[in-house]
Amino acid sequence: MINRRDFLHQGTLGAAALFAAPKIGWAGASTSRTADSRIEVLFDEPLGTISPNIYGHFTENLGGVFYDGIWVGEKSPVPNIGGLRKSLIEHMRRIKAPVIRYPGGCFADSYDWRDGIGPVEKRPRRTNFWANAESNQAPLNHRYDPNTVGTNEFVHFCELIGAEPYLAANVRSLPASAFQQWVEYCNSPAGTTTLADARVAAGYPEPFHVKYWGVGNESWGCGGEFTAQEYAVEFRRYSTWLPNYGDKLNLVASGPNTDDWSWTREFLEEVLRKGPGELRRIYGLALHYYSWNLSRGKTQDWVAGKGDALRFDTVDWYELLREGERMENLVTGHWQVMSEFDQEHLVKLVVDEWGPWYRPGSEATPGDLLEQMPTLRDAVFSGMTLDIFNRNPEKVAMANCAQLINCLNSLYLAHEDRFVITPVGHVFELYATHQGGQSLRTIFSAPDLHYERDGSPASFWGLRGSASVRGKTLTLTVVNPSTSEARMTEIDLRGAAVKEANMSFLSNADIHAHNTFDQPNVVVPVTKSLSFNQGPLVVEFPPASVSALNIQLE
Ligand code: AHR
Numbered sequence: 282m283i284n285r286r287d288f289l290h291q292g293t294l295g296a297a298a299l300f301a302a303p304k305i306g307w308a309g310a311s312t313s314r315t316a317d318s319r320i321e322v323l324f325d326e327p328l329g330t331i332s333p334n335i336y337g338h339f340t341e342n343l344g345g346v347f348y349d350g351i352w353v354g355e356k357s358p359v360p361n362i363g364g365l366r367k368s369l370i371e372h373m374r375r376i377k378a379p380v381i382r383y384p385g386g387c388f389a390d391s392y393d394w395r396d397g398i399g400p401v402e403k404r405p406r407r408t409n410f411w412a413n414a415e416s417n418q419a420p421l422n423h424r425y426d427p428n429t430v431g432t433n434e435f436v437h438f439c440e441l442i443g444a445e446p447y448l449a450a451n452v453r454s455l456p457a458s459a460f461q462q463w464v465e466y467c468n469s470p471a472g473t474t475t476l477a478d479a480r481v482a483a484g485y486p487e488p489f490h491v492k493y494w495g496v497g498n499e500s501w502g503c504g505g506e507f508t509a510q511e512y513a514v515e516f517r518r519y520s521t522w523l524p525n526y527g528d529k530l531n532l533v534a535s536g537p538n539t540d541d542w543s544w545t546r547e548f549l550e551e552v553l554r555k556g557p558g559e560l561r562r563i564y565g566l567a568l569h570y571y572s573w574n575l576s577r578g579k580t581q582d583w584v585a586g587k588g589d590a591l592r593f594d595t596v597d598w599y600e601l602l603r604e605g606e607r608m609e610n611l612v613t614g615h616w617q618v619m620s621e622f623d624q625e626h627l628v629k630l631v632v633d634e635w636g637p638w639y640r641p642g643s644e645a646t647p648g649d650l651l652e653q654m655p656t657l658r659d660a661v662f663s664g665m666t667l668d669i670f671n672r673n674p675e676k677v678a679m680a681n682c683a684q685l686i687n688c689l690n691s692l693y694l695a696h697e698d699r700f701v702i703t704p705v706g707h708v709f710e711l712y713a714t715h716q717g718g719q720s721l722r723t724i725f726s727a728p729d730l731h732y733e734r735d736g737s738p739a740s741f742w743g744l745r746g747s748a749s750v751r752g753k754t755l756t757l758t759v760v761n762p763s764t765s766e767a768r769m770t771e772i773d774l775r776g777a778a779v780k781e782a783n784m785s786f787l788s789n790a791d792i793h794a795h796n797t798f799d800q801p802n803v804v805v806p807v808t809k810s811l812s813f814n815q816g817p818l819v820v821e822f823p824p825a826s827v828s829a830l831n832i833q834l835e
Pocket of ligand 1: 684
């Protein structure tokens with residue numbers, strides 16, 4: 282039996298046989314105008330401000346994420362800005378990417394940031410954390426890190442996008458002083474320290490003002506195999522008397538894997554052993570949750586339990602969504618445990634790795650480690666997950682989809698001069714206006730979906746989403762998970778009136794639909810204006826769809 286911890290440890294990538302799945306499509310839009318569902322947006326029940334950082338990203342020095350994905354090199358014929366892929370920067374600006382996590386992931390706890398500064402030609406080549414897992418098809422720089430991309434290049438990437446950098450420090454294999462000096466390199470003003478001089482010499486006179494810092498990654502696994510108590514002691518040590526140069530440092534502690542409630546409990550218990558004030562040093566507790574087990578309860582084996590990114594039937598479609606749905610319980614469950622120790626809620630949840638994880642075999646670029654092909658199913662999954670975060674704004678301060686490009690639930694795929702926005706990338710575009718909005722309690726009433734799961738009846742909810750308001754604009758995002766039925770839905774705004782409205786949605790008659798380098802526009806948003814006659818807005822949500830309604834209020 283292999284679990285994620287063993288997998289990461291061994292670098293094992295087992296390929297399993299693919300199975301053929303029938304094509305399932307939508308027979309056609311419902312022609313009936315009778316609403317079968319209802320959405321009520323309650324303007325007098327605000328839930329809290331949606332942190333823009335919930336729409337964050339994760340980039341690890343892994344496979345083709347950096348070398349080929351983000352970084353093409355200054356001399357590359359691929360359009361770039363200082364070596365960084367231009368088309369990627371442009372789209373990330375469009376989706377208002379707020380924060381980007383780097384350099385890992387597991388890579389972070391083997392990385393020495395000092396290797397990635399100074400003249401590029403003098404930077405050392407190092408064995409990448411993921412080297413053992415790389416296939417023979419992978420280019421050399423995926424296995425042996427040339428350090429061409431380091432802190433300067435990454436922060437430049439963030440600046441070009443307008444995003445905050447979120448750096449993960451190495452707790453497993455570097456001392457606390459290295460963390461302190463990384464902060465010094467990034468944030469000390471020009472002329473004050475030797476490391477500031479080094480930054481200035483590299484062409485960056487202004488401090489980077491890095492505000493978000495991870496203290497290790499998955500410290501229960503690849504980040505050191507610590508117990509929660511051991512890690513809490515390390516966390517206190519690494520976070521003590523960090524220089525701040527006037528910037529507030531928001532420290533993210535390595536948190537639980539999935540439903541490991543005891544990690545959350547024991548970590549906080551141990552941190553607090555030193556005194557109640559200790560909580561003030563923690564900005565967030567990182568929760569990691571991947572939806573990987575599509576075996577329908579048959580196995581917990583990390584390799585055998587995986588499903589296929591492209592070949593799946595309707596039951597697999599719902600199975601992924603059921604796995605994704607667990608996120609809501611994980612957020613509320615860990616929050617409940619945190620509440621036992623932190624009645625003031627000083628510490629928030631930072632879901633800095635989330636997304637589906639399939640078996641290998643669907644890579645757009647053969648040889649790219651952990652790369653998979655996102656389909657409409659992943660778009661629906663991602664919309665559903667972002668809605669969960671929107672509905673819990675007081676609990677979730679940040680979330681980072683794993684991972685940005687050429688990896689797991691990627692928004693983009695790129696290879697050399699080819700670049701494509703995946704259905705997941707389009708979901709982030711549709712949801713961008715939620716950032717900074719006031720989340721409103723919203724009631725979704727729709728018939729449950731019924732299907733057969735291995736000979737037994739199974740059901741799944743029929744319609745869900747989230748709503749937020751900013752000034753006179755309401756954003757309502759809605760997921761229809763049904764593979765075959767449209768939902769005719771009456772939308773009631775309790776406490777506001779519609780002036781005008783439009784809707785953008787992603788859907789396709791084929792639930793496997795995805796965008797490739799050759800066919801980049803198979804799943805793209807369609808926008809239409811919505812007409813209404815003083816009465817309630819009635820909207821048809823196509824089957825297998827993610828929609829965003831942009832409603833201007835009177
Ligand atoms: O995202 C891939 C890996 O998954 C990350 O490196 C690690 O943190 C997690 O286990």
